[in-house]
C-alpha cells in the first residue's frame with residue numbers, strides 16, 4: 001500500500017515537472033511567434049512608407065526643379081507646375097495617412113486603370129515625361145492582392161526610372177497569356193551596368209513571389225531598364 005502511494009507520488013512529481021517544462025516551451029514559442037509577426041509587420045510598414053512617400057517626394061522634387069528652371073523663361077508654365085507641386089504635397093499627406101493606416105490594413109485598389117492613371121497623371125504637367133499604358137484585357141476582376149501588386153510594381157518602376165534613369169518614356173504593358181498575368185515595364189533612361197537591389201526592387205520581387213510569380217530585371221548602360229513579371233492567375237481570378 002505504502003509502496004504504491006509512493007510510486008504514484010513519484011509519477012505525479014515527474015508529470016508535474018514535464019508539464020512545467022512544456023509550459024515554459026509553449027511560452028517561449030508564443031513569444032517567438034509574436035516577435036516574428038512584429039518584425040514582419042514592421043517590414044511591411046517600412047516598405048509601404050518607402051514606396052508610397054518615396055514616390056510622391058520624388059515627383060514633388062521633379063516639379064519644383066522644373067518650376068525653378070522655367071521661372072523666368074516661362075512664368076505661366078512655372079506657376080502651373082507649382083500648383084501641381086502643391087497638390088502632390090497635399091496628396092502626400094494623405095498618402096502618409098494611408099501608410100500609417102497600413103499598420104491596420106492594406107489599401108484596396110478599386111479600379112486598377114484609374115489608380116495607374118493617377119500615377120501617370122502625376123507627371124503629366126512636366127510635359128517631357130511620356131507614359132504609355134497598354135492594358136489589353138479587363139483586369140479589374142483580378143484578385144485585389146494582384147491589383148495592389150501590379151500598382152505597386154508600376155509605382156516603384158516609375159520612381160526608379162525617373163530618379164535613376166532620367167527616363168522620358170515609359171511603356172507599360174499588361175496582358176494575360178496562358179493563365180499568366182504578364183507585366184512589362186520599359187523605360188528609355190540611362191539604365192545601369194549592374195543592378196544592386198535595394199528596398200524598391202526587393203519589395204517588387206517579394207510581392208510577386210508571394211503571389212507565386214517571378215520577375216526579371218534587366219538593364220544595360222544607356223539602354224533603359226526593363227522589368228518583366230509573370231504571375232499565375234488561374235485560381236486567383
Ligand SMILES: Nc1ncnc2c1ncn2[C@@H]1O[C@H](COP(=O)(O)OP(=O)(O)OP(=O)(O)O)[C@@H](O)[C@H]1O
Nearest residue numbers: 160161164165191192196197198199200201202225
Ligand atoms: N529604371 C532604372 N533606371 C536605371 N537604374 C535603375 C532603375 N531601376 C533601378 N535601377 C538601379 O537599381 C538600383 C536598385 O533599385 P531599388 O529601387 O531597389 O533601390 P533605390 O531606388 O536605389 O533605393 P530605394 O531603396 O529607395 O528604392 C538603383 O539604385 C539603380 O542603380
Ligand SMILES: [Mg+2]
Nearest residue numbers: 159160200201
Ligand atoms: Mg527605388
